[in-house]
Every structure is written in structure tokens, then in C-alpha cells.
Amino acid sequence: MPTAPRVIVEVMLKPEILDPQGRAIIGALGRLGITDVVDVRQGKRFEITLDGALADASLDDLHRVAAELLSNPVIEDYELRIEA
């Protein structure tokens, strides 16, 4: 029996939106002696497990979930992919 598909959604702040958490991480890198990192952006990863096969209709649903719930299109972009 095939394993249930897993859908990954990654949400990142749009490039033009300031990411103060990413900046704080850069600040901490210096304390690890790492000085050649010029930018860090922090995002979110969602792992969605489905019950059974992924129908086209439910893929549309998942895009809607990603666009309307998991991300805020005013400040964030999302990427959705399916893991076998």
C-alpha cells in the first residue's frame, strides 16, 4: 500500500518586508565567530499529511489553505510541493 502523500508548504516574508528575526540571527552569528553571512531570512515550514491519495481537487484546496490561512499575501509568499 502506498504511503500517504505529504505536502510541504514553506512561507517566507516577501523580500521587501523587513525581517527583524533574521537580523537578530545575523547578530548571533558573530558570537559563533561566523562573519561571512550577509543575510538571514526566517520563514515557516508546514508539513501536511493527507488521508489517502492526492486528488486534483484537494491540491486546489491546499493551495487555497496556503494562500488564505498559512500565509498572508500582503507580506508573505508561499511555495507548495508534494513529497512522495
Next chain:
Amino acid sequence: MTTVRVGVVSFPGSLDDQDAARAVSLAGAEPVRLWHADADLRSVDAVILPGGFSYGDYLRCGAIAKFAPVMGALVDAANDGMPVLGICNGFQILCESGLLPGALTRNDHLHFICRDQPLIIENASTPWTQSFEIGETIVVPLKNGEGGYVADESTLDMLEAEGRIIARYVGANPNGSRRNIAGITNARGNVVGLMPHPEHAVEDLTGPSTDGLGFFMSALKALTRDGLTSVSPAN
């Protein structure tokens, strides 16, 4: 005279619903408690979405609250012209719901901020600000972790051009808000979002001033004047 009934919505994690209801009472209107799970506005004349941490601020502030049953009824009423005020988390919910443009993001300095904040009133024609004068400076508490208002440049320019920035921070920018924005209104002028907390500045005993009362008095005035039927656009 008909009593003006102002709804105050409680979500799981709302914090300032009691203070908002008290402010409504002190202003002379009748507070009506509304429940997030009921798609029923109980025939109120206006609604306040209070501050706090609805649904634990999980995912994003206001992201889960926008799907609460009460919000469907609220969005319809707001689109019909009902005065709606979102304070802090309520402002975040209004932006997430699409009733107001833009979004509220993490304070640029990453710290939660809590202080008495001077504001300048820039639009005194909404149902929530008409007790003030344009250019008036008021002091109310500000307390947030994600209060930085952001929108793209064209939206910010539009808000400025249409007089839809209702209040700005005076002095140092407390949270990285673009153009020092503390509060905005929608195109029609009936929906207002405000990051600072006027409901905490309604009594001398507990607040830095009583300046906050003006927001609640404004709604009473607007609704009484309009015979509880309609609210004029801001512009």
C-alpha cells in the same frame, strides 16, 4: 432617546474585552458581549474587536480569528457601513480579514513594548474619531509585540492622499510602523484599526489620561446623530 448598543467580541485569548466594554459604558452606551463562535451580532449598532492574543496568536496574529463564525456576520455588517473599531489584536484581525489594507508585523526592535504613547489625530470624521480635533495630541497606552504597520508604497500613498491615516505616533517610532502609522480607516470611513489602547485611558485612577474616551464618545455621537441608520463616509 434610543440606547446605542456597542458589541464587544470575545475570542479565546482576548484580553481587553472587559476594559473595552467598560469604556463603552463610561461613554454612555450599552456594551453587548458577543461570542466568537456565534454568527450573531445581536442587533448591535457598532462593534469593537478588542486587544489580546486571539487563538494564542498562533500562525500569525489574527490569522485564525478571521475564520471565527462571528467574523462572517461582522464583515457583512462592516461592508454595509456599521462602525467597527479594532484595537491592537482587533486591528490585526481587521487587516487579516481584508477589511483594512496592510498588515501588522513584528516590532522592528523585537521587544514587546508597553508605555504611554502620544498620538496625533489626523482624521476627525470617522465615527470613532469625531470627538477629536485634527492635530490634537492625545496620550493612551501602547502595548504590543507585533505592531509594526506595513503596506506597499502605493497603498501608503493612497492612505495619505485619502486622509485615511487617523492617528500617528508622536516622537520616536515605537515599533517600526511605516510612516509612524498608529491607526487607519477603510475607504468608507466606518472601519477603524488602532494599535494603541484607548480603552485603557478612560479613568484617572487607572490610565495616563482620559483621552481614550473620545473614541467611544465619538461612536455614541455618530450613531445618535445618524439615528442608528447609517454612517456617512469619511471623505
